[in-house]
Amino acid sequence: QKEVEQDPGPLSVPEGAIVSLNCTYSNSAFQYFMWYRQYSRKGPELLMYTYSSGNKEDGRFTAQVDKSSKYISLFIRDSQPSDSATYLCATIRSGYSTLTFGKGTMLLVSP
Amino acid sequence: SAVISQKPSRDICQRGTSLTIQCQVDSQVTMMFWYRQQPGQSLTLIATANQGSEATYESGFVIDKFPISRPNLTFSTLTVSNMSPEDSSIYLCSVGERVGNTEAFFGQGTRLTVV
Numbered sequence A: 001q002k003e004v005e006q007d008p009g010p011l012s013v014p015e016g017a018i019v020s021l022n023c024t025y026s027n028s029a030f031q032y033f034m035w036y037r038q039y040s041r042k043g044p045e046l047l048m049y050t051y052s053s054g055n056k057e058d059g060r061f062t063a064q065v066d067k068s069s070k071y072i073s074l075f076i077r078d079s080q081p082s083d084s085a086t087y088l089c090a091t092i093r094s095g096y097s098t099l100t101f102g103k104g105t106m107l108l109v110s111p
Numbered sequence B: 001s002a003v004i005s006q007k008p009s010r011d012i013c014q015r016g017t018s019l020t021i022q023c024q025v026d027s028q029v030t031m032m033f034w035y036r037q038q039p040g041q042s043l044t045l046i047a048t049a050n051q052g053s054e055a056t057y058e059s060g061f062v063i064d065k066f067p068i069s070r071p072n073l074t075f076s077t078l079t080v081s082n083m084s085p086e087d088s089s090i091y092l093c094s095v096g097e098r099v100g101n102t103e104a105f106f107g108q109g110t111r112l113t114v115v
Helices: none
Strands: A004-006 A011-014 A019-025 A030-038 A045-051 A054-058 A061-066 A071-076 A085-093 A105-110 B004-007 B010-013 B019-025 B031-037 B044-049 B068-072 B075-080 B089-096 B110-114
Touching (some): A011 A019, A019 A085, A019 A105, A071 A085, B044 B068, B044 B075
Parallel strands (some): B010 B110
Antiparallel strands (some): A004 A019, A054 A061, A085 A105
């Protein structure tokens, strides 16, 4: 079993839709959870990170972590065509520097 | 945030040859990392580039195949040696923190095709 599982998609939605992107993980030692966005032919860029369980909101983006079920989510409200990209979830253990990534989910938002 | 310049952005190489990828950061950073991103696969850490000492390699990656240099706190190189088509991938440089690396930054990547 991979340490972080993520459905590769693609996920196609119309503009304005609410998007839900998800990951599951297996190692209960993971404490920090990140979401990266990667446009085609670009490097990943950090969207946001959360520590332990709970929600974190930044504009149209909300990250949610449920440690009891080992489930990570990213919600995008009012999705825009410019949100079309691959979204990578990542985790890290407290006190460490090594990130563990999911495979990424390709999101396509059509006008 | 750190600005990372990675060169070359892409290359097509003959099997059996080597390619050196450069990573330049606009500020001094403690940690520099090299990742590989293969189609349909997770971003995978190759090694941590340590300034002034040998790089720390992850399981499945060896120094003879992926020699790394880190001469100072703003620059690192990754060499992909004796290339085969299986080495075709995107290689990414990243900078971050030694502990709690929650805000890692990435270069734009080097897209390598081995023919």
